[in-house]
Amino acid sequence: MDLLRRSLLSLGLFVAVSGLSTVPGVAEPAETITVASTTSTEQSGLFKELLPAFTQASGIGVKVVALGTGQALDAARRGDADVALVHDTAAEEKFVGEGWSTKRYPVMYNDFVIVGPKDDPAGAAGASVVEALRKIAAAKAPFVSRGDRSGTHSAELRYWKEAGLDLGAVRGDWYKDVGQGMGPALNTASAANAYLLSDRGTWLSFKNRGDLKILVEGDKRLFNQYGVMVVNPDKHPHVKAKAAQAFVDWLVSGPGQAAIAGYRIGGEQLFFPNADAR
Amino acid sequence: MLQTLEETFQRIAALDPEVVAIAGLSLRVSLSAVGLGTLIGVPLGALVAVAAFPGRKLVVGCLNAAMGLPPVVIGLVLYLILSRSGPLGSLGLLFTPGAMIAAQTVLVIPLIAALARQIVADAEEHLGEQLRSFGLGPVRRAAILIYDTRFSLVTAILAAFGRAISEIGAVLVVGGNIDGHTRTMTTAISLETQKGDLPLALALGLVLIAIVLAVSATASLLRSYAMRAYG
Numbered sequence: 001m002d003l004l005r006r007s008l009l010s011l012g013l014f015v016a017v018s019g020l021s022t023v024p025g026v027a028e029p030a031e032t033i034t035v036a037s038t039t040s041t042e043q044s045g046l047f048k049e050l051l052p053a054f055t056q057a058s059g060i061g062v063k064v065v066a067l068g069t070g071q072a073l074d075a076a077r078r079g080d081a082d083v084a085l086v087h088d089t090a091a092e093e094k095f096v097g098e099g100w101s102t103k104r105y106p107v108m109y110n111d112f113v114i115v116g117p118k119d120d121p122a123g124a125a126g127a128s129v130v131e132a133l134r135k136i137a138a139a140k141a142p143f144v145s146r147g148d149r150s151g152t153h154s155a156e157l158r159y160w161k162e163a164g165l166d167l168g169a170v171r172g173d174w175y176k177d178v179g180q181g182m183g184p185a186l187n188t189a190s191a192a193n194a195y196l197l198s199d200r201g202t203w204l205s206f207k208n209r210g211d212l213k214i215l216v217e218g219d220k221r222l223f224n225q226y227g228v229m230v231v232n233p234d235k236h237p238h239v240k241a242k243a244a245q246a247f248v249d250w251l252v253s254g255p256g257q258a259a260i261a262g263y264r265i266g267g268e269q270l271f272f273p274n275a276d277a278r
Numbered sequence: 279m280l281q282t283l284e285e286t287f288q289r290i291a292a293l294d295p296e297v298v299a300i301a302g303l304s305l306r307v308s309l310s311a312v313g314l315g316t317l318i319g320v321p322l323g324a325l326v327a328v329a330a331f332p333g334r335k336l337v338v339g340c341l342n343a344a345m346g347l348p349p350v351v352i353g354l355v356l357y358l359i360l361s362r363s364g365p366l367g368s369l370g371l372l373f374t375p376g377a378m379i380a381a382q383t384v385l386v387i388p389l390i391a392a393l394a395r396q397i398v399a400d401a402e403e404h405l406g407e408q409l410r411s412f413g414l415g416p417v418r419r420a421a422i423l424i425y426d427t428r429f430s431l432v433t434a435i436l437a438a439f440g441r442a443i444s445e446i447g448a449v450l451v452v453g454g455n456i457d458g459h460t461r462t463m464t465t466a467i468s469l470e471t472q473k474g475d476l477p478l479a480l481a482l483g484l485v486l487i488a489i490v491l492a493v494s495a496t497a498s499l500l501r502s503y504a505m506r507a508y509g
Contacts, residue, residue, distance in 0.1 A: 034373060043473055048457070065373060065454035079362030080372055183472025190474070208474030236362060238370070 029061035033243045036073070036081035038151060039181040040110075041226070042066035044201030044270055049263045054250050060243045068150030068181070076100060076229075079236035082244040085228045085251075087151035092227045101229035105252050106277040108260050109225045110270055112155060114216035115186075115203060116141075116195035124195065125215040130163035132216045137165055140174040142194035146185050147177035155224065156197045162221070186212075199224060201270040225277065228252075251275075285477035290484060297466075297482065301489060304462040307375055308443040311382030312390075315442075316435055319387045323394030324420035328402055341395060344388030349381075350447025356381045357451050373454040378462070381448035386438040393434035398423045432501050436494050443490060463489070 041047060042064060051062045067075060069086040073095050076084040085107070086092060096104050114132050116124060122139035124132035136143055146153040160167045167175075178188050182202040189196045190210035198206075203214070216222075228248050233241040250256045257273035264270065326337055358364050360372040360380075371377045401423045402409075409419045424431065446464035453460035455469060463486040470479035 039472075042457075043469075063373065063454075063456045063459050065456055079367070181472055183469075183474060187472070187474060206474045208476055238362060238368075 029055055029059055031240060031243050032061035032063055033082040033240050033247060034063045034065060035083045035085055036065050036067060036075040037085040038069050038072060038087060039066045040199040040202050043183055044205050046263050046271060050259050053259050054247060057250065058246055060246060062247060068148045070149030076231050081231060082240050083228060083230055083247055085226065087224050087226045088154050089225050089227060095229065099232060100235060101232050104227045104229050105248055107226045107228050107251050107275060108271045108273045109223050111200050112197050112222040112224050113200050113203060113214045114195060115198050115212050116215045117193045118211050118213050120215060127216060129159050129216055129219045129221050133159055133163040136195050137170050140172060142174050142192050144185050144189040144194045144196040145175060145177045147179040152182060152197060152199060204265045204268060204270060282477050286480045289478050289481035300461055300466050301463055301485060303375065304443055307378045307462060308382060308439060310379045311442050312386055312435060312439045314383045315386035315390050315438055319390030320394045320424060320431060323391035324398040324424050325416060327395045327398035328419045328423065329416040341388055341392040345392050347388060349385055349445040350451065352384050353381050353448035353451030360452060372452060373456060373460060375460060377452040378449045378460060381452045382442045385445065385448055386442050389441060390434055390438045394431055397427045397430045397434060401427045429501055429505055432497055436497050439493060440490060
């Protein structure tokens with residue numbers, strides 16, 4: 001029995017110690033806020049550039065949970081985040097309208113591109129976004145959709161509408177709704193040699209491109225605005241409103257905007273600060 | 279394919295402190311969960327094996343069925359409980375390693391309990407009558423049989439560890455895969471796959487397999503040493 005008791009005791013001790021101790025070597029900031037954001041900002045690597053600069057300036061740590069825009073706003077509604085940084089202006093205005101936040105701040109924009117096979121069977125290269133979608137639908141060329149209520153997904157649905165196409169009527173086997181993040185959608189498109197709408201940042205940092213390349217870009221409709229909001233402490237009293245507001249203030253300040261503009265992949269700027277926008 | 283493999287080995291050779299920290303968190307979460315799961319699951323399984331009570335068959339059936347609980351469902355249920363809008367929201371555990379430990383503990387308890395019940399029940403067939411003839415109650419009998427089967431129980435605990443460290447559904451949902459805080463080996467592998475960096479994903483995968491092998495080898499060595507010393 002002694003051995004059992006001893007081993008149980010040491011096991012319990014181990015659990016207690018390992019459960020309490022934090023990861024060694026990481027100095028914990030005095031206060032840490034949680035930001036619900038999108039896969040596109042996380043996977044493009046922007047946060048790795050921005051957050052250390054903010055923590056250095058303010059002493060506030062930032063944890064980012066990367067979700068689709070719809071999910072990120074839901075997490076904020078549930079009170080599981082202090083800040084939401086997303087890209088779906090209509091959904092953001094609704095979020096503020098419902099009182100979940102008192103103010104939405106424009107931060108930056110990037111742009112979407114239509115990526116597709118190099119040999120371009122639908123002949124979409126160089127067209128406007130709505131023209132390209134019409135050609136893809138007419139050719140029934142494989143098209144991958146995020147299908148996950150993300151900002152990119154709602155932008156795609158908006159473009160189909162603007163192209164005058166009723167997706168419910170025209171969609172068929174060629175339209176693949178993957179219900180996943182930008183990366184998995186790109187992986188699927190790369191494997192299936194399909195067209196898809198991607199944000200430029202994720203595309204630039206994406207490595208498994210196969211035969212895909214950018215076919216449509218620069219169309220004004222493809223601009224993709226990001227907004228940031230502090231979760232309303234009246235709705236969720238535990239929200240670290242002061243630290244969260246400090247983060248938002250820094251993002252829209254000179255140094256924050258400069259840090260956004262300074263982030264590049266292969267010399268290409270991914271996000272364009274525009275805190276002075278609507 | 280060959281090129282991917284070559285790159286994979288270059289990445290393994292260049293493993294940086296970040297990967298070491300991620301591997302450390304994976305180990306810390308899964309070992310803690312298996313430790314807690316053992317403290318709860320082994321006595322639970324042993325008691326079910328030796329005690330006679332109404333509805334025992336049902337309990338055994340439930341334990342066996344619960345071995346197959348999908349991690350992502352456990353994650354989702356725990357997410358709803360730990361969310362700020364949920365019943366335990368005030369703990370502020372969501373998106374922390376604590377939540378991940380809780381989820382994996384829930385995941386491994388049925389597995390450990392069901393296997394421990396089977397192991398102890400088999401031992402009871404040989405020794406049960408004798409123990410009962412001493413007039414020992416179920417708690418004493420369970421304790422003696424646990425001690426008697428301790429080396430077999432190690433295998434059950436190892437199986438639970440394998441399930442915990444290789445799952446992604448639960449830790450992803452309740453942990454949030456936050457860089458530097460709740461990113462584990464499995465969520466990192468998934469993330470790198472999503473980013474299309476397949477060589478790095480594969481490198482991390484090989485590291486994870488190496489960790490599992492190392493833990494199971496260590497346990498086997500300890501077990502054979504203990505068997506020689508105390509068996």
